[in-house]
Amino acid sequence: MTAKLISRIKGMIASGEIAPGAKFPPERELAKEFGVNRASLRQALKVMEIMGVLSQRVGDGTYLSATAESILNEPIDFLILLDDLSQHELFETRLMVEPELAARAAERATAEDMSALRNAIFSMERSRTAKDRLDADMSFHEAVFRASGNRICHLLFKSIHRTLLTSMTQLSDRVSMDQPLKFHREIYSAIREGRAQEARQAMMEHINDARSLLTSTPRKR
Amino acid sequence: MTAKLISRIKGMIASGEIAPGAKFPPERELAKEFGVNRASLRQALKVMEIMGVLSQRVGDGTYLSATAESILNEPIDFLILLDDLSQHELFETRLMVEPELAARAAERATAEDMSALRNAIFSMERSRTAKDRLDADMSFHEAVFRASGNRICHLLFKSIHRTLLTSMTQLSDRVSMDQPLKFHREIYSAIREGRAQEARQAMMEHINDARSLLTSTPRKR
């Protein structure tokens, strides 16, 4: 039943009946329209809310999310929890994709993208606490993702980053930020001047460096 | 509330209180333990069921999934629905990751992996209908993912594949399978003999080939 309802709501979205940011009919009304109980409908809506597809506010209503921002956050958390995904695998995945995205960014970055990259570097220079530093780090990488122009990778790897950074927050007090900052500047320059191969290489070194900081016994190769 | 309940259930899983495949307490009991109404608990359980974390069977009970298999399916569907992700981006993502995974597979594939690859090729040779062919195609790529030893990529790209193939089923009647089969054999050989660079190259050509079959005006580069 829930799956069926989700499917119907999907249909409303796909058909454009509900535009991004628009309000859904009230639960009571929608339930009647679908011919189900409100409790059943609420299960479907809750699934979609947790996934980030829509948001509900008591006293106001239900709104279709303007962006697909956080859809993958919870699922990836579960993946990591259930499959016990190792940091090794997370880093390997990053190593596989992020250098390539940096190269794409060097080919496609707009002025706006460059500004975002600059700001992320500034934030990191100004950061004092460990949390600020990690936030700035995440901002930089996200800016690279965005500049690459590939939204799938953008969304996917924001989730992976968030997960990684969460686990890093604990031990980050003793981690220096000199190296990351140096790499970020390198990557920025390479992207600005459109040197794709250089951006790819710098990103690869940056991630390898970050990984060796986290793993006491870095895996070879 | 729902989020809080999910968090608590997550805790039960993380602590090992509920092992993969094991049964949860009955809803009525669990609701009492959490101090909430059954309807509220059911929302949380439903979210996790749709995500693939657990499965419920009427008259029987609620079980923690043995595998994290399908957790990303629904979310990626929503991503594609809401963000209107283009096939171009899907293929670009594949191009970014799959060649690299093929290279990893060449370095790590076990005898079991090789057997799975062989079987996928056999299935494709024997396939008569369009659906069989696409299933076999998917099996081959999944086998490569598995052989790469990276579970994140494995799960992630299974979802992407499933999505792509679904949209391909419609127009697949007029697509030949000679080329894909040729590439699959090439990739298989390269992996079998541990030639990583060759596997990477063949996979790249294979995906490019598939893309050009689907897009009437292939995007350059």
Add this chain to the structure above:
DNA sequence: ATTTGTTAATGGTCCATCCAATTACCTAGA
């Protein structure tokens, strides 16, 4: 025109049932 108080709408939660599928158990028959 602005503020304030009131009212209606809406999501959040709870309760009490009933239904349908499944399982577990027990009894009757071989």
Add this chain to the structure above:
DNA sequence: TCTAGGTAATTGGATGGACCATTAACAAAT
């Protein structure tokens, strides 16, 4: 003793109704 069949208990699925807290919309008073 063992099997088969049926019965009762368990469990998830769904419903209807009720109440609460929050919000938004509106009207009234200043």
